[in-house]
Amino acid sequence: MKTLLKLSAAAAALCVAAAVPAQSNAPIKVGLMLPYTGTYAALGTAIENGFKLYVQEQGGKLAGREIQYFKVDDESEPSKGTDNANKLIKRDQVDVLVGTVHSGVALAMARAAKESNTLLIVPNAGADAITGPMCAPNIVRSSFSNWQPGYATGVLMAQRGHKRAMTITWNYAAGIETVKGFTEAFEKGGGKVVKDLTLPFPNVEFQALLTEIAAQKPDAVFAFFAGGGAVKFVKDYVAAGLNKTIPLYGSGFLTDGTLEAQGPAAQGLLTTLHYADSLDIPRNNAFRKSYALTYKANADVYAVQGYDAAQILAAGLNAAKGDLSKRDVITAAMRKVTVDSPRGKFTISAAGNPVLDMYVREAKGLNNEYRSVAVKALADPARGCKM
Known part of the structure; x- marks a missing residue:
């Protein structure tokens, strides 16, 4: 009987242990x-x-x-x-x-x-x-969300008095959606997007599109690129001489993590993003x-x-x-x-999704320096979300 009681007690202890998550202290x-x-x-x-x-x-x-x-x-x-x-x-x-x-x-x-x-x-x-x-x-x-930095840059460019803009990006979700956000704000602010230019991701052969920008002569250009593509685009834009007559703006990813590689070509560029180095x-x-x-x-x-x-x-x-x-x-x-x-x-x-202050930043040296708030507490519209 004592043996049976001991076995019963052990079984009960095992049941209790099983009721507690076995991995509660696991990584x-x-x-x-x-x-x-x-x-x-x-x-x-x-x-x-x-x-x-x-x-x-x-x-x-x-x-x-x-x-x-x-x-x-x-x-x-x-x-x-x-x-x-x-x-x-x-x-x-x-x-x-x-x-x-x-x-x-x-x-x-x-x-x-x-x-x-x-x-x-x-x-x-x-x-x-x-x-x-x-x-x-x-x-x-x-x-x-892709909409947020695009929208904020549209606000900035409209406030700076630009009326005719062109956009350029890779033809994939991030680029297309960022441009949509930009267009929504820019045209709400009285501007007009005269042409959207795209190329396949991660293609970096920009020359034909830069030639088209030169021919169209917009007031300004909005670009969305990141990483290695952003480095080459900014350098090519300056090499084509477009920066002298057509100001370039971008979602902040154009110059974030890329300034050292972009060198002098990026200096003075204005972008908007939810972070500024300074x-x-x-x-x-x-x-x-x-x-x-x-x-x-x-x-x-x-x-x-x-x-x-x-x-x-x-x-x-x-x-x-x-x-x-x-x-x-x-x-x-x-x-x-x-x-x-x-x-x-x-x-x-x-x-x-984060509700974000969107900042205007200027590329100076190796930093994207804070200049002002483009839009305070910008919330993505979350179109289509049902929970």
């Missing part, structure tokens, strides 16, 4: 799906660095739990997006996905996250649909110092967005005291957080 698995090769490689590295810096500042843990990283190079290739996301979701069984830069790849990630109900934090890609028709409780963005607030000053000491490099907007992705995840995990089974608590807290960001404090909309 939280974070899947980083970012570009580590190609045009956007430097951007992916900066995002990862920013994310890990915040975790490091918390002692290497979020909500008391260690963080374990899994990495996949997304190759900036949309056709591989679903398979690459599923390597992290199904093979590595990550708790949260973080990615990516390319909007086409991010759309595939968002679909995979929705289907598997995996937490997804988007630290760059601005595809409007992610916080529009594809919005979901488990998807939050730490960056922007933003003189304590949070930004401390962040830039910490980033420089840790990585021996200057922080940029991509590093900020990675840093804030970790902050948003931490808010959700802290609310649930690290218990990943409390998904409703986590996702609700991720939307209620006010992020104390190097870009300035911001909130998250119901659709999961």
Whole structure:
């Protein structure tokens, strides 16, 4: 009888243990799906660095739990997006996905996250649909929608008195949607877009399009390029002599992370974005110092967005005291957080997109220096979002 009682007690203890999540103290698995090769490689590295810096500042843990990283190079290739996301979701069984830069790849990630109900934090890609028709409780963005920086630049250019503009970008989601945001604001401000120019991603043969700009003679040009493509475009624009008669403006990605490579060609360019290197607030000053000491490099907007992705995840995990089974608590807290960001404090909309101050910046030396606020607390319209 005593033996039976002991066995019964042991069985009961096992049942109690089984009722408690077995992995409650296990590391939280974070899947980083970012570009580590190609045009956007430097951007992916900066995002990862920013994310890990915040975790490091918390002692290497979020909500008391260690963080374990899994990495996949997304190759900036949309056709591989679903398979690459599923390597992290199904093979590595990550708790949260973080990615990516390319909007086409991010759309595939968002679909995979929705289907598997995996937490997804988007630290760059601005595809409007992610916080529009594809919005979901488990998807939050730490960056922007493509519409936001385009719209802000349209406001700026209209305020500066330009009436006729041309646009130029790659023919993919980020470029097309950014241009739409620009056109909406620019034409609302009394301007007119006379022609939109595009070329396939990641093509950088700009000469024929620059010749067309020269022939059309608009008041100004709005450009959306990033990474290596932005470097070549800005240099080619100056080499063609267009900067002498037709001012060039851009979404801030034109000059973010690219100024050293662009050299003198970029100096004086005005762009709009939700971050400026010289933003003189304590949070930004401390962040830039910490980033420089840790990585021996200057922080940029991509590093900020990675840093804030970790902050948003931490808010959700802290609310649930690290218990990943409390998904409703986590996702609700991720939307209620006010992020104390190097870009300035911001909130998250119901659709999961940041509500952002958009800054006017001027390229000076290796910095995009703050000049003014183009639009205060700009919220993406989240067209098509139903939750």
